[in-house]
Amino acid sequence: MEKQKINAATVRADFNALPSIIHYTRAAHELGLWKSERILIERYFPNREAPLLEAGCGAGRVTIGLWQLGYHNLTAFDFAEELIDQARSLAAERNADAVRFVVADATDLKTCHLLDDKLFGGALFMFNGLMQIPGKENRRSALRELHRVCAGDAPLIFTTHDRDYSETERELWRAETKRWVRGEQDPRLVEFGDRYFEDEAGRTFMHLPDRREILEDLAAAGWRPTFDAMRTEVAQESRAVRAFSDECRFWVAHK
Numbered sequence: 001m002e003k004q005k006i007n008a009a010t011v012r013a014d015f016n017a018l019p020s021i022i023h024y025t026r027a028a029h030e031l032g033l034w035k036s037e038r039i040l041i042e043r044y045f046p047n048r049e050a051p052l053l054e055a056g057c058g059a060g061r062v063t064i065g066l067w068q069l070g071y072h073n074l075t076a077f078d079f080a081e082e083l084i085d086q087a088r089s090l091a092a093e094r095n096a097d098a099v100r101f102v103v104a105d106a107t108d109l110k111t112c113h114l115l116d117d118k119l120f121g122g123a124l125f126m127f128n129g130l131m132q133i134p135g136k137e138n139r140r141s142a143l144r145e146l147h148r149v150c151a152g153d154a155p156l157i158f159t160t161h162d163r164d165y166s167e168t169e170r171e172l173w174r175a176e177t178k179r180w181v182r183g184e185q186d187p188r189l190v191e192f193g194d195r196y197f198e199d200e201a202g203r204t205f206m207h208l209p210d211r212r213e214i215l216e217d218l219a220a221a222g223w224r225p226t227f228d229a230m231r232t233e234v235a236q237e238s239r240a241v242r243a244f245s246d247e248c249r250f251w252v253a254h255k
């Protein structure tokens, strides 16, 4: 029987599943913002009054971190409604009820009036959420949608996992290239660079790009890249953060 390709419905169902709810809710309650995230947020979002849009907010780890830093004009969305429920309840617990939480798909924000009737002063898509959208054109749609709802010169911050960061990674991807050439890759994958794996956070789809791919995607969506660096170049993270998330690349682009 032919295995179905991973699509938005697969990813959404995986994020709405119990292991993922527990994993991201725990991180929102206990971990909060990473040091590197805080440094870049404060550097690129100097105006705490500006309306900000957080895409793929999950259970609110970054949202509540932003609120605690004094960013109170916040709209946060995710397409996994179970995670949005968790984010809303954490916001209520932390007196951050004023955050507007919305269930929406980053690739099509037109269906959500809350996201369409104002221009945001900046946007965030943290912890690789953008790379969890299967299909290059869909990722570009998300970048275009964020561009459309942002005001002129607004910054966008997001992260990716580099495919070619370490020798170990390069070795793994050389083997994967051979599988694709022979047509022996996991048939559920959409494109070279995709991974679909299972761990304590449940099932995870992730596209791992190289740097050039992201530069092309940003250009195709009208974003001007202004900064990128590996997380270790931005800050030394705690053991808890490193256990939660591997090394990643931060990207900042401007409209």
Ligand SMILES: C[S@@+](CC[C@H](N)C(=O)[O-])C[C@H]1O[C@@H](n2cnc3c(N)ncnc32)[C@H](O)[C@@H]1O
Binding pocket: 008, 011, 012, 015, 024, 027, 028, 055, 056, 057, 058, 059, 060, 061, 062, 077, 078, 079, 080, 083, 104, 105, 106, 107, 126, 127, 128, 129, 130, 132, 133
């Ligand atoms: C790795 S989690 C990060 C969650 C949260 N930002 C954090 O750092 O804990 C990625 C999030 O992106 C969301 N996501 C993925 N694709 C999405 C899409 N097309 N539209 C909206 N949210 C999406 C997932 O549901 C998930 O909550």
